[in-house]
Every structure is written in structure tokens, then in C-alpha cells.
Amino acid sequence: MSDTLARPMRFGSNSGQPLTRRDGIAKVTGAATFAGDNSPEGLLHAVFVPATIARGHVTYLDVESAERHPGVTCVLTPQNRPPLQGDPSAKPTMFSFRIEVLQDDTVRYAGQPIALVVGETLEAATEGARLLSPRYEVEPVRTSLDDNEAFGFEPAGFGLPAGAEHGDVEAGHAASAKSVDVTYETAAQYHNAMETHAVVASWDGDRLTLDMPSQALMMSCAGYANFFGIPPENVTLSSPYLGGGFGSKAFVTGPQVLAILAARMAGRPVKLMLTRQQMFGPVGHRGATRQRLRLGIDENAELTVIDHEGLAETSTFDDFVEPAANASQGLYAARALRSTHRAVRLDIGTPGPMRAPGEASGSAALECAIDELAELAGIDPLECRLRNYAETEPGTGRPYSSKALRECYSQGAARFGWADRPLEPRQVRDENGLLTGWGMGTAFFPAPMFAAEATATLRPDGTALVETSAADMGQGAWTALAQIAADSLGLPMDKLEFRAGHSSLPDGGIAGGSGHTATAGGALHAAGTDVVQQLGQIAAADPASPLHGAGNGRFVARESRIYLEGDDTRSEAFADIMARTGSAEITGSGSASRPPEDAERHAMSSHGAVFAEVKVDPELGQMRVTRLVGAFAAGRIINPRLAESQLMGGMIWGISFALHEEAKFDHRSGRIVNADFAGYHVPVNADVQGLEVITVHEDDPFVNALGIKGVGEIGVTGTVGAIGNAIRHATGRRIRRFPIRVEDLLAG
Amino acid sequence: MPHSITLTVNGRAHEVHLDDPRVTLLDLLRERLALAGTKKGCDRGQCGACTVLVNGRRANSCLMLAATLDGCEITTIEGLSEGGDLHPVQTAFIENDAFQCGYCTPGQIMSAVGLIAEGRAGDDPERIREGMSGNLCRCAAYHGITLAVQEATRRMAKDEMEDAA
């Protein structure tokens, strides 16, 4: 982050350590520039008008009043919106969603943009938007899972997940000595990164410059270019910082397209920042689910079958079905496994991936259902999970690339004090008479890789420049990726200049799916290694070098020296090699992705165990998570400080899922009634106490060259179930609907 | 109706000509005074991202109309470490990893500075959690935030004692 820091670095050196964030000073001084902080010369402000009905047509907009308002420069409606080259209903790539860009007067969900007002000031544009006073022709709405018919589908692309089936499911049911048949529900949730979606767009001829938070810079460039009929390379996108993403900032959105269009029409830069309320609609969400789990065990409490059916909401016009049932694949050693998905079309914005898509909702239900079985069998929940420990991937029999889940269970249980847990529920009260319960859940998340590229340039002065368009949305890419690059080049951190977050750099891929550190880090590692091999070869060819003649070997770099691998007696300093050869700079490039044969050979996942203590007021039903211990095995941890923060963040998302978050619909109007931070609850500081994270050592020689899995999402999984199970243990009540509310505990 | 007010922002007096009575303190800072360090998370007093100090007390700047603040003294995140040395709260935030994306951070830090000045929480974690609960963090860096405020509180108390001695 050297290019944006106003002050010299005082924190952050020594590769391999739990470094503090390299962008720390920028972030604590207000110098970190988020998209909406930019105000180029001649800036106009845009505000979009969200539909206040969920289905029907806009019949009237008071354009005249809006246009007359002082300072309003343009009112964009379906009547006057200039043509766009891209078709908003098309899905040109796997990750494209259908969007609303004023293509007609139809309203498909509440919060959909129905007009855009541009003004000289934010105040003028805001008032102009209000003055439009839309009128509608309203049609009946469908916003609950029971409001429309469920349908099955052929798996396709990104939004229509394939299920899976292994073994004889019917035989598994028949063979069970005991079984549960339970249905769990999870609520619709909205990402709500603290930074709302924003864009500052300026045009210069057919060149477009965007300041915009993006989890996938190159994909965003191509996506927006498509709408304006320009080649992707004409788009310059800067996204040095994202104020949180959680899956919502990887895709093209309608409001952002409209702001870019407004900038082109005005010939001036335009800024659009969504309001908090506008985050509940056009920018994705985690769809509500209803999941039926039918699980059977034999006399030894070994699973004969896991049969997991997911029902999820999607919009009337596009497909993103929460792949919740797939959370039951890959984890427990059931003799037969089945995951199926169905969907319901509702008058809502299209759902999308939100932190641990599928796994979060699926794990919530699965981990509770496993506890229900343990209770039936009369055994401890941890014992039940150990009896069903999968040594190889269930169904496929593939070996895991690594799996230290047993260690997660034992270390987490020891730290938590799990051994003292009474088997029966409602046994323990604390000194204040609060019901106290302990629950656990297994955490599980795949370790994918995408594709990324990077370059590294070693300069004659002994410093290096490394570049990739990676995005830091808070996970710590600025720091962890720089650490990887410094290691591969054998340089201390202060000799490294790291550039990221800009579309002019090599494609850093997607920051998502818990695969960014492995992927972008892999590319940086490869680029650094390339430089080191080049430098080694130069030395090997030089009779004056101690490495002369070693050209058949491989080279490694440490502390600004090149060594012949396996022979520490032969080495030479970078500076000496470069000084002698007079070579100006050495540039290497690298890329990373997972070879398909590697993916075939091993099952690759991160694992963990989460233990929760919950206290419940017996009269009032108030619940508080008072302790939460998570032990996670996620391959090699590049920076323990940042990894622990991410894991904790994920676990707090688990608290949120279990006890707080829910978009509440008025099913008559189809509007979300709690679409702001007063009504849509996320945890505050006072909701979080007694949090502990253990990172369990795991060496993984197969997952990728660096042995990295990923920690971004796994913290959410396991935690939700652990809290649900702790509430059961505290109160004797089994609530099968998330979030669990006071009224659920008070009811009958 | 144009309206002029005098504001002291981070120690500098500003003569502000308001051509629009609707401008909030937050938008004044961000859009008109080029002080975008203060963030907007909700624009209606529900998240704390816009926290600044007004006459030494923490306030949600999105809820204040600039026109009502004639003569006030405002401190924003940009004014906390003038001269190049970080404020103890800023240092403690870095050392305790009290943020991830950093978007809520200016507000958290200003809120922490205000809380410490209020002297109501001391270094008691439960009171700090309560006192910091007007500031949402979606990345959920709360564990680090509480540690950072505790640490800064102690450091500042120690510095004060040393200064007094």
C-alpha cells in the first residue's frame, strides 16, 4: 500500500510473522480512500428511486416536479433512457445476473430502481428523487416460501446447483435403528457491508474510469464494458479498498450501470452511493430456505443415511438457488447420502452468494439434526460426530488432501471444557439463575482455487515490485499476499512494493469462495519463483559466480541471496549478481489455478469445531452467547493475526445468523419492513464476548504449492448449529427456525 | 437562502457558505470540505460510521444539520494525529487488529476517543462493549475493538500520570 500511505510505515515488517496490516495506518487515519470518497472536478450526484411496490407497473412519475427542482440536472426513466449495448436480461457469463436498468415500467420486487435523478448536489438529487412520487398499478405479491409452487430444475451454471447422491438411500433409511425427520427454516439475509455499493464514474471519449468496490476487478470491467459497447480494456477500475463485500460486490448491478450511463450522458463524472435501505433489493441477498433432513443411525449411532432436501427462494426472473443441501456432502461418513434442491419463485430481488453460500444455511440445519440424533441415541454430541468421522470423503472414497478435524474437536473441546457437559438438557443454571447450555457444531468449507496472474520485478537496488489486481475487502490481502510474495523472492517486507486493487495490473481473480489467498497468493509465489530461477540461471552462466555451473539445479532465495537448492554452501547475493551482469531489472510472471487432475485426486476442505455456551433468561427468553470457542484446520496460515480475525468475524456472523439477522417481509405489500440498521439486526459489540479461536496445525502437500486452504467463510458454518444446540441444551427447547427469537422460547 | 457559519474543523477555522439548508455535517465534511475520512454507513443515526467529535463529545454527524453548528468545534479522524504521530487509540487499533475492511474504523476510533474522554467505561471490557455498541462493524472486529479501547485507555491514563508527575 506504499502508494496510498501518507506516512512512513511504522508497522509491518518481517515476513512470516503475525504482521499487523500494511494498510493499517491508512485505515486508522482516514487516508484509505473508498470509492465514494472520491470527488473529481465537476462531479454530479445520482440517486435512484426504489420501487415501493413489489409487483406491477409504474404508471406515473412526476418528472416535471423533479426536473424543476433547483440543482436537478437529469431525470432518467424508462421513457428517456438511452439504449444500452448490453442486454440486461442476457447472461453472457457464468457469473452474470439479470438486472434492472429502466428497460421498462415493470416492477419485479420492492427496491428495484424505477428512475435515476442526477443533480449538482446530493441534496438536490435526493429531493428530486423524492419529488417523482411514483404511482403504480399493483399486482398481488408472493414473498413467502408458501406463496408459489416449488419446482425442480436441471442443474445449470452458478445459480442452479446440482445435488448429489451416493450409496443406496432407500436402503439407508430401511437400515436405520433410529431416525429423525425434521424441517429447519432459515431467514432471508442481506449482506449489508458497511460500505454500501458505490461508484464514481467518468468518461473520456469511449474510455471509462470507475472508482468502485469490486471483489473481481477484471470480471467487473468486462461486465460493465458489455453494457456500454466498449472493449473491457477501455475500462479502468480502481478498487484499492472495499468496505466489506461478503459476496455482494463481485457482480454487475443495475444502479451502478445507471450511474455510469448518467455520467456518459452528462459528460461529467457521476457519483452514486446506495443508501442503506437500497441495499435491500438490487444487490443480492442470502435466500430464505426450508430444509428437510431425514437422518438414520444404526445401533452404534453410525449414520446409515443423510437425506437432505433443500427448498429455497429465487426471483421471478433469474436463478440463484441457495445450495444448502450440499452441506451434507463431504462431511459425515454416512452409508448413503442424498442432497436435492428445489426452488420457489417470489417477487424479490434475485438472491446471490453471501458469505458461505449453501454451507452456512445447510450447516445450520445439519448440525442441529446431528444433535437431534445424538440425543435419540443417548450419547454426547461430540461422541456422535466422532463415531461418524469420515476418514475419506463419504460417497466418493477420495482421500482428503488433509484433514485435522479430529485435532480441532479435541483442542476445541479441551479449551472449552466440554467434558463437563451434562448429557441431559436444562440441568445448569448460573449464579444469576440463567439457564446455561453448551452446544457444538462441525465447521466445514471447501478449499477452492480460481485463476489468477501476477508479475514480480526485481530491481537493481535490491527492491522488488509485485503486482496483481487482488482485492482487499478486509480479509487482509494487502498484507498476507505481500508476505507470500516477499517469501518467494527471499526479500524482507520493507524491500517489497506491492500493487493491487487496480485493473491495469495482472488479473488477480476473484476475492471470494475462500480461495483468494490460495489463488492470488499462488500466482505471486509463481512470479517470485520465476524471478529467482532467472537470476539463478544468470549466476550459473557466470564463471565469476559461486553458483557457476549449477544451471541444472533449482534455486531458492533467502535474505536477498540466491541458493542452490539443497546446497547452502553455494549462494550469492542478488546485488552482486545484478551488479556484475549489469542487467537492469528482472521480471517474472506467474499464474495459479488448480489442475483438474489434482482436484480429482483429493477432496479438499477446511474443517473446524465450534463450541458455544448460551445463557437464557427462563422468564424472559432472552438469549446471549457467553462463550464461543472455534478450532479450525485450514492448511497453512500465512498470517495468524489476520486469519484469526477473519475466523472470529465468521463466527460472529454465525451468532448473527442464529440469533439476529432476518429480513422481515410484509407479505401483503411485498416490502421489507426492517430495511435499515434499526430494524435489521446485526451483532453489536455488546453481543460479542468470550470469543476464542484456535488455529490447528495442518500441512497440506496436495491442496496447492503453498498448502493454503482459506478461512473467509468457514467460521460461519458450525457456529449456527452450535448455538442452536446450546439453546436446546439450556432450555430443553428445540427451535427449528433461524434466527431463534425470544418469542420462539416463550411460545407454549 | 444562503447562510454563513463559522466552524472550527480539526483546529482550523472555516467560514462555510451554505447555499442549501439541507446539508448535514457529514455531507459537508465529505462533499464540501474534502474530508472524506468520516464515513457514511446509514445516514440516519443507526450505525456510527459517521461519528465525529462536536465540541469534544461524540456525535453522529449524519444527524446534524450543518446550519445549526455555527461556532462549533469539530474533530474528525483526519484531525486526530496531526503532526504525524498516531493517537494512542489509532495505535491500539492497529496492534489489536481492531478492523478488517476499515470502513467503520474512523467512526469506531472517534467513538473510542469520545468514550475514553467521557470516563465512564474505564478499562472494563463489559462497559467498553456497551459504550461502543453504537458503532456497527459488519466485519465484526469487535473482539479487537474492545481490546484496543482497553489498551488505549490504560496507555492514556499512564501518559497522563507521567505528564502530571
Ligand code: FES
Ligand atoms: S451514517 Fe451516521 S449513524 Fe450511520
Ligand code: FES
Ligand atoms: S472493519 Fe469492516 S465494517 Fe468494521
